[in-house]
Amino acid sequence: MKNKARSFFNRTHISFSTHGVCWPKGFRSAGMAAGIKKENALDLGLVVSDFPASAAGVFTRNQFMAHPVAYSRDVLKKYKRARAILANSGNANAGCGKYGKAVVLSSVQTAAKLLGLRSQEVLVFSTGRIGQKFPAEKLIRNLPVLISSLKIKDALFSTSILTTDTMMKTASAEFQVDGKLVRLGASAKGAGMIEPSMATMLCFITCDAKISHALMQKALNEAVNQSFNRITVDGDMSTNDSVVLLCNGASGVRIINDQEKGYDFFRQSLIHICRSLSEKMVEDGEGATKLIRINVSEAASEKDAEEVCRSIGNSMLLKCAFFGNSPNWGRILSSIGATRAKFNPLKVKIVLQGKICFQNGEPDFEAAEKLKNRMRKKEITIDVTLGAGTKSSFLVASDLTYDYVKINAH
């Protein structure tokens, strides 16, 4: 890794890779089986910065926000800094009333004490089943072991936050500013993600640049909007969805304002990391066999473009059709028509896998036949032109399969 980083020193652009939260300088992590999940699976993780760090975050807007998320959001809003992220899978600690809140406080206080940090420097996140009594004693009892196993390696941490995910999800980037290397690394989870309303997504991003909370938050908002929000319905998230970014300055690089080249690299890196992870979530969607890219352009407004994207991407009929390799573009037409987006049906163009199926009010009756083979591909692309304006949007979705039902029924 060191050689790779060195060779990069002479280049002026950003280099992307798939390392996790320990890729930037000054971050360590750990993961263990604390018994929150059954069968000795990894379920408790910790990321710690060796230096004070600025923090930014984007959180679910679910009105039944989980207790740890509400706590961490409030702490982050007040202090704008954090050095440790404690996360568990197997129990969402949501809808658990006073007991759930007490679990958060005791976890944070114990972790802070053992780490030698102030309690406001510890954030806490959970994912798993809602309304289940959290086995707090298991978490508390295992914290010393967890902390003693902190290393500059992310595999155990990245695994400990997974639930129905079938693979670890990490992404990283690096770039240089004035000859100094800056790195970003991220570990995420999300697999019930036909859209985030369906299950929790967590994403923890680390960076070794020094940068203000305001600039971090600005770049993070933009990145989330271009990625995780493109696989979700706004305001329609799970109780636990969270994206958190820590910047500890260990690289010696300082980013002061949004006009700098460094800021642009930072911003682009964040966007790339979030997009990469969001697509991994869709690919790893519960039971998913296809990645469906939906692009809507020439809309009267961005809202219209988004509404059409989501009407198509959330159609159970269409998701099933794609699972079955069916070139049933008529279901795309019906999904577009079901929206309140402004358009003239005679100006709408529907392109499936590069093949024009419908335009100028007329179908290609042979389109389905011609598309048969192209529908077997793992990636399906739908391009819709509304002919009503200049705005556009996109959405990435998965198909709906027997395995999705199986995973969620049992």
Added chain:
Amino acid sequence: MKNKARSFFNRTHISFSTHGVCWPKGFRSAGMAAGIKKENALDLGLVVSDFPASAAGVFTRNQFMAHPVAYSRDVLKKYKRARAILANSGNANAGCGKYGKAVVLSSVQTAAKLLGLRSQEVLVFSTGRIGQKFPAEKLIRNLPVLISSLKIKDALFSTSILTTDTMMKTASAEFQVDGKLVRLGASAKGAGMIEPSMATMLCFITCDAKISHALMQKALNEAVNQSFNRITVDGDMSTNDSVVLLCNGASGVRIINDQEKGYDFFRQSLIHICRSLSEKMVEDGEGATKLIRINVSEAASEKDAEEVCRSIGNSMLLKCAFFGNSPNWGRILSSIGATRAKFNPLKVKIVLQGKICFQNGEPDFEAAEKLKNRMRKKEITIDVTLGAGTKSSFLVASDLTYDYVKINAH
């Protein structure tokens, strides 16, 4: 049937049964296999009134309304009368451009000529796949046979409009006004109906009272709003959804204004028939094994109550959980929280199968355990109290199963 009707003469209320469109006087119907569907299945149907009839209708708001629906809606709006309903399954005749429109016109003109009616007296409806070339010649060629087989029986007609439905859907009612019997009968289809956005629903209702278009339309709007709209998302319907009512006056009963007892019977009959058929559609939902009744009360507005109903009823996670008999009430909590409805989470009460799972901000951690057996029932009831006002709404939904995926993938 005659005896049953006679015995009813002495009663003053409404009697409900499950007859179809030929139950009222002066209606005949027919159904046949015209080759639109494969494998010689019934796919072409006709209902004819022996007398001039007033007509009312409620149609999909899909912007890609199917050609026959757009035609029939316009004719009905202009003339407010109709004597014949021609319907087919196996091809939706939607998204078919000029060809699709030409098919409608030639079908209507041929049927009108053969029936000795004016073309504006013939309405036409289709259900099936979108964007497929309609085999017009098969329809036209078979019209004489279809017309010659018209009888005072609805079984063939009621079957000819089905697609993935596993059973015929009919409902009827009768009541008396001034000693004279009035009957209503209906034949419907709908099975992809996790909600109507997912597939077409058609419902044809006949009645032998004489009643003005305006009064018919008023009662029909109310009935649809209390039934088919409670299993759907407003403005989110298929290209072909249609509910049509014909009243031919053959009973000799005239209903003149909405203050009469007769109008109230008529209205109640319509509501009952539409509710009964809409629940049959959910029960017969593609692959469905459960009927889920969602009741939301104490909402700040009716819109809020509806939004919460739909957020719960459309949650794929929840639908899968119910299929698996899982008492996972946490997913109900998450679905409520995902809406923008106004409420204080501490005032929300969630009751599943009669068991309080969450109230005053506190969960019953034992609820899931206690609910295990109750979740095996065919009917699941969810009662949500928002504690934010006095408005309420309800929704009837089905579960999500392997068979749903199977039916729609292949």
